[in-house]
Amino acid sequence: MANHFHCTACGKCCYGQLPLTCKDAFANAVIFPLCFVWTPLRYGSKDYALVATLGTTIKLADRKELAVLIVPTAYLPSSFPCPALGDDNLCTIHLSKPSRCKTMPFYPYREERYQSELLTPRQGWACDTSTVAPLVFQDKKIVFRDDFDQERQELQAQVPILRGYAEYMLKYSPSLVNSLVQASSKVKAGHVVTSLSSFLTATKNPEAKQIAQLQLPILNNYVAKTAGDTRLADFHKNYLNWSKEMAYLSQRP
Numbered sequence: 500m501a502n503h504f505h506c507t508a509c510g511k512c513c514y515g516q517l518p519l520t521c522k523d524a525f526a527n528a529v530i531f532p533l534c535f536v537w538t539p540l541r542y543g544s545k546d547y548a549l550v551a552t553l554g555t556t557i558k559l560a561d562r563k564e565l566a567v568l569i570v571p572t573a574y575l576p577s578s579f580p581c582p583a584l585g586d587d588n589l590c591t592i593h594l595s596k597p598s599r600c601k602t603m604p605f606y607p608y609r610e611e612r613y614q615s616e617l618l619t620p621r622q623g624w625a626c627d628t629s630t631v632a633p634l635v636f637q638d639k640k641i642v643f644r645d646d647f648d649q650e651r652q653e654l655q656a657q658v659p660i661l662r663g664y665a666e667y668m669l670k671y672s673p674s675l676v677n678s679l680v681q682a683s684s685k686v687k688a689g690h691v692v693t694s695l696s697s698f699l700t701a702t703k704n705p706e707a708k709q710i711a712q713l714q715l716p717i718l719n720n721y722v723a724k725t726a727g728d729t730r731l732a733d734f735h736k737n738y739l740n741w742s743k744e745m746a747y748l749s750q751r752p
């Protein structure tokens with residue numbers, strides 16, 4: 500089976516949450532409101548082994564196990580455009596855009612043989628999948644693979660730091676396990692979010708204060724943008740809490 504794909508730069512996929520590598524998250528701390536999204540998978544789920552390799556595994560009391568992806572994320576409601584999307588629907592940081600955007604529509608947390616499933620555009624997306632477009636997937640392999648391999652390598656390299664973060668959070672926020680178990684029982688990819696400040700603290704990041712100073716105005720902006728909209732109440736509450744945490748971190752000696 501062969502698949503063709505060409506991005507016509509319609510900008511329609513540049514809305515909502517954007518998964519990032521740690522490197523891309525910190526490089527864009529002045530643009531994106533950041534957090535960590537934990538997505539649990541039950542044993543036996545498709546992509547379980549890959550998620551366990553790129554994330555972590557958590558033993559449960561009943562001798563079962565969850566694989567959990569922990570992903571630095573630009574945290575945006577699905578109706579909100581990426582802050583780097585220009586009025587002309589083009590990316591204003593195209594030359595330095597995150598690995599996630601370079602690899603689109605392929606997704607590194609999915610086994611390569613299943614990547615063709617991601618080449619069907621969602622409703623409203625203007626991706627060209629006609630045979631005129633370049634051949635991008637054949638014989639269960641990605642054809643032009645430099646960006647995909649680069650993103651996978653970045654994700655593999657950051658596994659130790661994310662596992663250290665997971666250990667810290669499970670030690671100091673034991674209720675997180677229950678939240679992950681609940682999220683794993685949802686039919687459609689449940690998740691749990693944790694703050695950037697918890698990551699900066701857990702990993703003793705030497706740049707924590709500077710990163711907090713960059714994040715504070717971004718978070719305050721999204722506090723204002725989501726105020727008064729009941730559909731965005733969860734986002735608003737998170738932005739507000741994270742803003743307070745960043746205010747504290749940014750004033751630390």
Ligand code: SF4
Pocket residue numbers: 512513514517581582583584585589590591592593596597600
């Ligand atoms: S960084 Fe650029 S390509 Fe990536 S989601 Fe934002 S606007 Fe789109």
Ligand code: SF4
Pocket residue numbers: 505506507508509510511512513603604620624625626627
């Ligand atoms: S929706 Fe498709 S065509 Fe539009 S920007 Fe995204 S990848 Fe490109």
